Amino acid sequence: MALKRQKTQILLPRREVLLSGSMGALGMAIGASALPFKGAFAMDAAAVQSNVSKIRMADWNPNYAAQWSWRLAQFKGFYETAGIDEIEFYLTDTYFPGLIGGSLDIAHSDVDVLFGSAAASGAPLKLLSVYRDKEWWIMGVGEGIDTFDDLKGGKISGGGLGGRNTWIQREILKENGINPDSDVEMVPMKGGSDGRMKAIIAGVLQGGSVFPRHEKGLTDNGGKFISANIKEVPQEGFITNMEWGAKNEDALYAWQYAELKARQWLHDPANKESAYAEMRSKGFDIPPEFEAQYETELNQICKDGGFTEASMDSFAQGVRDLGQVPPDFDWRDAVDLRFLHAAQDALGIPRRPS
Numbered sequence: 001m002a003l004k005r006q007k008t009q010i011l012l013p014r015r016e017v018l019l020s021g022s023m024g025a026l027g028m029a030i031g032a033s034a035l036p037f038k039g040a041f042a043m044d045a046a047a048v049q050s051n052v053s054k055i056r057m058a059d060w061n062p063n064y065a066a067q068w069s070w071r072l073a074q075f076k077g078f079y080e081t082a083g084i085d086e087i088e089f090y091l092t093d094t095y096f097p098g099l100i101g102g103s104l105d106i107a108h109s110d111v112d113v114l115f116g117s118a119a120a121s122g123a124p125l126k127l128l129s130v131y132r133d134k135e136w137w138i139m140g141v142g143e144g145i146d147t148f149d150d151l152k153g154g155k156i157s158g159g160g161l162g163g164r165n166t167w168i169q170r171e172i173l174k175e176n177g178i179n180p181d182s183d184v185e186m187v188p189m190k191g192g193s194d195g196r197m198k199a200i201i202a203g204v205l206q207g208g209s210v211f212p213r214h215e216k217g218l219t220d221n222g223g224k225f226i227s228a229n230i231k232e233v234p235q236e237g238f239i240t241n242m243e244w245g246a247k248n249e250d251a252l253y254a255w256q257y258a259e260l261k262a263r264q265w266l267h268d269p270a271n272k273e274s275a276y277a278e279m280r281s282k283g284f285d286i287p288p289e290f291e292a293q294y295e296t297e298l299n300q301i302c303k304d305g306g307f308t309e310a311s312m313d314s315f316a317q318g319v320r321d322l323g324q325v326p327p328d329f330d331w332r333d334a335v336d337l338r339f340l341h342a343a344q345d346a347l348g349i350p351r352r353p354s
Helices: 064-075 098-101 109-123 163-177 192-202 212-217 249-266 269-281 294-302 309-321 336-347
Strands: 054-059 086-091 106-110 125-141 156-159 207-209 224-241
Touching: 054 064, 054 098, 054 192, 054 294, 064 106, 064 207, 064 249, 086 106, 086 156, 098 106, 098 125, 098 224, 106 109, 109 125, 109 309, 125 163, 125 192, 125 212, 125 249, 125 294, 125 336, 156 163, 163 207, 163 224, 192 207, 192 212, 212 224, 224 309, 249 269, 249 336
Parallel strands: 054 086, 054 106, 156 207
Antiparallel strands: 106 224, 125 207, 125 224
């Protein structure tokens, strides 16, 4: 029988961080198968209705830009139109146990962490689509840091010590004559890039991994970007466990179509004001200086959900070099683009990769 339409819900575990875009109180803790590029059968994703009415979704990052596309799909009713009446949301950075154990359905993840978890667990964890396909290599620094030599003896953080952001910070230091193992102290830190910016401003960190939206916050407090470059890197995406997905393919077709439709809407400049208003109305704190970074933020958010094989080859090699996966790891074993390709077809977007 037909399910009654319900408003989607936002559920936050009590111990998790509240929604924040960023300039709030300082809260931190230092301390399946081969990739179906060709030969996939035709599927009209726009016509698919999800076989489940609720999707259990996780995201590790409370920032509006990290959640922008799928939140817009939720807030604008795209999920409900596709038969997904409820999004049960958890803000947590420990989503892999939930995916593997069956208490979560979809998560937003760093792609390198997905690859490592898939290789270590043996579970059929799959990348569904790429969210951010460009990567800023930025080191933000605090007041009084004018040269890389000024960082000597200081604390630098990219988040988790084994993560890609920390690796990038180490590479930036090495490129500028600083030994990350002896000249500075690399420290772990929870809370995402917004938390690192606050820590730099507070003097808890001397430098750290941040994003373009943080530049004004740093410069207003005497800091700056001491290094900033952008590279093509399929760094973040949406993932699932195909033990669940194989039983709920209609849900994945419906979810991916609605999410990609929201991305297309987001990337339309005519929707800029509405895109911010939708997020603010649901409790996301977006300071004016972040809104000023609209084009820069969108430049990182992959418009079509895809990537080039060359960029993924290069990215996967970096993951192998870091020891996050075995030397013979093939990224194609951790990717399933059937649902993205169907969404791209339905929205009139060329398949990428084809």
